[in-house]
Amino acid sequence: MTIIHLKDVTKRYKKQVVINEVNLKIERPGIWALVGPNGVGKTTLLNCICNIVPISSGTITLLGKSHRSYHVFKQIAFLQDNSILFHYLTGYDHLKYVADSHQVPKSNMLEVAEYLGMSNYLFKRVEDYSLGMKQHLLVALSLINKPKLLLMDEPLNGLDPTSAILIRNILLDLVKQGTTVILSSHNLAEIDRVTNQIIFLKNGKLFEVNRSDYLTTRYLFKVSNAKKAKKVLTEARYQVNDSAHNLDIEISEQDLDQCIKHIHNSNITILDIQKQVSSSEALYQDYYSEVMKGAH
Numbered sequence: 001m002t003i004i005h006l007k008d009v010t011k012r013y014k015k016q017v018v019i020n021e022v023n024l025k026i027e028r029p030g031i032w033a034l035v036g037p038n039g040v041g042k043t044t045l046l047n048c049i050c051n052i053v054p055i056s057s058g059t060i061t062l063l064g065k066s067h068r069s070y071h072v073f074k075q076i077a078f079l080q081d082n083s084i085l086f087h088y089l090t091g092y093d094h095l096k097y098v099a100d101s102h103q104v105p106k107s108n109m110l111e112v113a114e115y116l117g118m119s120n121y122l123f124k125r126v127e128d129y130s131l132g133m134k135q136h137l138l139v140a141l142s143l144i145n146k147p148k149l150l151l152m153d154e155p156l157n158g159l160d161p162t163s164a165i166l167i168r169n170i171l172l173d174l175v176k177q178g179t180t181v182i183l184s185s186h187n188l189a190e191i192d193r194v195t196n197q198i199i200f201l202k203n204g205k206l207f208e209v210n211r212s213d214y215l216t217t218r219y220l221f222k223v224s225n226a227k228k229a230k231k232v233l234t235e236a237r238y239q240v241n242d243s244a245h246n247l248d249i250e251i252s253e254q255d256l257d258q259c260i261k262h263i264h265n266s267n268i269t270i271l272d273i274q275k276q277v278s279s280s281e282a283l284y285q286d287y288y289s290e291v292m293k294g295a296h
């Protein structure tokens with residue numbers, strides 16, 4: 001079953017076209033990162049998918065049904081920003097409300113809160129929460145109904161490194177259980193840790209990119225004699241750049257062992273090896289730099 005199907009979806013605010021006749025089909029569980037500069041329309045797109053704001057034209061199907069259907073509401077969750085929280089209510093009040101609306105037992109709801117480390121402040125009012133505590137509550141709310149499709153708008157906002165790792169592990173576990181996650185984030189390093197599947201939003205259009213198609217692995221070797229090592233490796237048909245004691249070699253992981261043997265056999269000492277993988281930050285620069293404008 002198609003998990004998400006956007007067909008010719010357009011969203012206009014008065015004359016401003018934010019989403020322009022986009023198409024997207026996601027057919028297998030996984031994590032997709034929605035990426036783009038401030039104001040490009042990420043929140044708008046997520047709001048449209050969840051039918052929080054009406055689309056201007058096109059159709060959206062989630063889990064085989066219209067995104068307006070009640071059945072869909074039961075199977076998806078949307079982590080929005082913390083302005084949706086009620087300051088005068090406690091975390092518990094929020095969780096109970098969502099658990100009741102999904103007919104989820106209280107014990108499951110408390111389990112989620114405990115897993116997210118919320119036990120100490122569950123009964124405090126949200127007005128006394130820090131940014132990170134609010135974020136934990138939003139994550140807990142989005143997990144209560146064990147969604148098949150989870151949309152998250154900036155889930156890492158305000159989280160300390162330990163919490164970010166916790167959320168990362170939760171996301172990876174969810175995908176193993178068959179959930180599909182679409183998350184918007186500006187944290188490209190964190191995105192690289194959870195997925196290779198990126199959707200860039202630019203000028204109202206979506207560009208799906210699988211980072212693995214662009215992965216180049218390079219190894220930076222520090223050696224006792226870079227000139228000699230370069231000669232040996234070039235003769236063995238490796239692509240090598242050298243500078244002082246360093247060699248910059250573009251090779252796959254499988255070739256690494258062979259490459260090291262070549263260097264050793266020439267009586268050259270390897271002092272250090274660093275792996276460098278191309279990041280989504282590099283792809284981001286390609287998509288949004290003025291130089292590349294119109295190239296995609």
Ligand SMILES: Nc1ncnc2c1ncn2[C@@H]1O[C@H](COP(=O)(O)OP(=O)(O)OP(=O)(O)O)[C@@H](O)[C@H]1O
Nearest residue numbers: 013014016018036037038039040041042043044045
């Ligand atoms: N309710 C609204 N009415 C009119 N214009 C809006 C409304 N909501 C968003 N916009 C406009 O739509 C555009 C996209 O905004 P949106 O919040 O979706 O961007 P974003 O990519 O999520 O940005 P950010 O990364 O800063 O959160 C902006 O130009 C914004 O001003």
